[in-house]
Amino acid sequence: MTLHQNFIAGSWIDGADAGENINPSDTGDVVGRYARASREQAEQAIAAAKAAFPAWSRSGIQQRHDILKKVSDEIIARKDELGRLLAREEGKTLPEATGEVLRAAQIFDFFSGETLRLSGEKLPSTRPGIEVELTREPVGVIGIITPWNFPIAIPAWKIAPALAYGNCVVFKPADLVPGSAWALADIIIRAGVPEGVFNLVMGRGSVVGDAILNSPGIDAITFTGSVGTGKKVAAACVEHMRKFQLEMGGKNPLVVLDDADLAVAVEVAVNGAYFSTGQRCTASSRLVVTEGIHDKFVAAMAERLKGLVVDDALKSGTHIGPVVDQSQLDQDSSYIDIGRKEGAKLVWGGDRLNREKPGFYLQPALFTETTADMRINREEIFGPVASVMRVKDYDEALAAANDTPFGLSSGICTTSLKHASHFKRNSEAGMVMVNLPTAGVDYHVPFGGRKASSFGPREQGRYAAEFFTIVKTAYTLP
Ligand code: NAD
Numbered sequence: 001m002t003l004h005q006n007f008i009a010g011s012w013i014d015g016a017d018a019g020e021n022i023n024p025s026d027t028g029d030v031v032g033r034y035a036r037a038s039r040e041q042a043e044q045a046i047a048a049a050k051a052a053f054p055a056w057s058r059s060g061i062q063q064r065h066d067i068l069k070k071v072s073d074e075i076i077a078r079k080d081e082l083g084r085l086l087a088r089e090e091g092k093t094l095p096e097a098t099g100e101v102l103r104a105a106q107i108f109d110f111f112s113g114e115t116l117r118l119s120g121e122k123l124p125s126t127r128p129g130i131e132v133e134l135t136r137e138p139v140g141v142i143g144i145i146t147p148w149n150f151p152i153a154i155p156a157w158k159i160a161p162a163l164a165y166g167n168c169v170v171f172k173p174a175d176l177v178p179g180s181a182w183a184l185a186d187i188i189i190r191a192g193v194p195e196g197v198f199n200l201v202m203g204r205g206s207v208v209g210d211a212i213l214n215s216p217g218i219d220a221i222t223f224t225g226s227v228g229t230g231k232k233v234a235a236a237c238v239e240h241m242r243k244f245q246l247e248m249g250g251k252n253p254l255v256v257l258d259d260a261d262l263a264v265a266v267e268v269a270v271n272g273a274y275f276s277t278g279q280r281c282t283a284s285s286r287l288v289v290t291e292g293i294h295d296k297f298v299a300a301m302a303e304r305l306k307g308l309v310v311d312d313a314l315k316s317g318t319h320i321g322p323v324v325d326q327s328q329l330d331q332d333s334s335y336i337d338i339g340r341k342e343g344a345k346l347v348w349g350g351d352r353l354n355r356e357k358p359g360f361y362l363q364p365a366l367f368t369e370t371t372a373d374m375r376i377n378r379e380e381i382f383g384p385v386a387s388v389m390r391v392k393d394y395d396e397a398l399a400a401a402n403d404t405p406f407g408l409s410s411g412i413c414t415t416s417l418k419h420a421s422h423f424k425r426n427s428e429a430g431m432v433m434v435n436l437p438t439a440g441v442d443y444h445v446p447f448g449g450r451k452a453s454s455f456g457p458r459e460q461g462r463y464a465a466e467f468f469t470i471v472k473t474a475y476t477l478p
Helices: 039-057 061-077 079-090 094-116 153-164 178-190 205-213 227-240 262-278 291-306 326-341 394-402 417-426 461-468
Strands: 006-008 011-013 016-023 026-036 121-124 131-138 141-145 168-172 198-200 220-224 243-247 252-256 284-290 345-348 365-368 385-391 409-413 431-434 469-476
Touching: 006 039, 016 079, 016 178, 026 079, 026 178, 039 131, 039 141, 039 168, 039 198, 039 205, 061 079, 061 094, 061 153, 061 178, 079 094, 079 178, 094 153, 094 461, 141 153, 141 205, 153 168, 153 178, 153 220, 153 461, 168 205, 178 198, 205 227, 220 227, 220 461, 227 243, 252 262, 252 394, 262 284, 262 291, 262 385, 262 409, 284 291, 284 394, 291 345, 291 365, 291 385, 326 345, 326 365, 326 385, 385 394, 394 417, 409 417, 417 431, 461 469
Parallel strands: 141 168, 141 220, 168 198, 220 243, 252 284, 252 409, 284 385, 365 385, 409 431
Antiparallel strands: 006 011, 006 198, 016 026, 121 131, 131 469, 345 365
């Protein structure tokens, strides 16, 4: 099997074999073999990016537009093949994976347009005769570190704006899912980025990630992943006095009020909690339900969960694919044990499942009779596990929703305009959904959270410019 190489300073370069990239739906299926970059290679990539920056940052916007547009066009043309690759290596279902691939294409298309819309401001000075100009300049070399759960969309929403605004990139994908990242890198490289502008360094966080964190050549880091790693990124960036942006975990609440449309609430909860195997930072793992609708909601949820097909991600008819790997499966199962020991009632699921091929299959689990202090309600599980908390009324629901160290996304199912409006204003989350799943966002508007979920400027849409550019204020006496 070919060893997929890293791309450093304009060339494909060999590295140590990372071993087999396994399909979680069928552990006998090897998706590919990928090279791990060494610390020295990561440093070479950073040096190459640094050297390429002066010319690239002053390159014409037409060139940058055309490259990004070409990337988008090729992703769209190959969406089925890339969707299959993504489903095979990460385990989300084929429709979810193809949707994610299309999202990556849309993001490149959006930022190809943004290169043509770069603008500044010209203002009068408070001092007569002087002119003030505000412009945005690229930051420099951006270190991009991404997680395994969105192997193509998250890299896309960091790489596209980085390049659009004239920065150079050193991209380190998650070790678990190098396949989609490699395919995206190959497309970007063939679209014509000049030597050194874009570098791919696959490998371990403790080696390649650490080299990025500790290199004086890196001007900014955009990171998505766990809180633990995010803190290390933050500490290193403070040490080097550079910009950073963190998107981290979630424990997102979905409030269901007595006046909710029951069918809508169940669909919103099932989608938000269990689709993509619950492995979304925006998953609604806490279902906060008022007492008037509680029993009906729980009964309808259990019924709906019984109908969900957990199977091979590539099979048509599969609703929920496998968990990404053995260690995540062990983590999910251990939280199911913790929930039981804490006194929560497991009303459905939680068992490991056997399917035709050996894989990491887990029956979606629903806990009821849970309380705010339980670990299953405080810690991110990152699997198909959700818990219902019974509350008296809207006020208790809002308090329970906000009672978390995280603040990425939140949702409410209600037909009351009063409660929906109040929730939108008072929910301590970066993104609020009314009668919609907590997961599932647009790409042309800001994405991000509060509290322990996020740090720094928002990602995506025009807000991406906040991170990927630096504002300059220039004064002129003509
Ligand atoms: P992780 O923190 O283990 O890894 C994320 C990335 O950091 C990987 O590329 C990893 O190799 C790298 N890394 C690990 N140790 C490092 C180190 N010491 N120095 C530098 N880099 C290092 O996270 P994960 O398990 O890949 O992803 C799951 C987490 O990501 C969950 O907490 C999830 O909520 C979060 N996530 C957040 C968002 C968001 O936008 N808020 C989106 C998706 C996932």
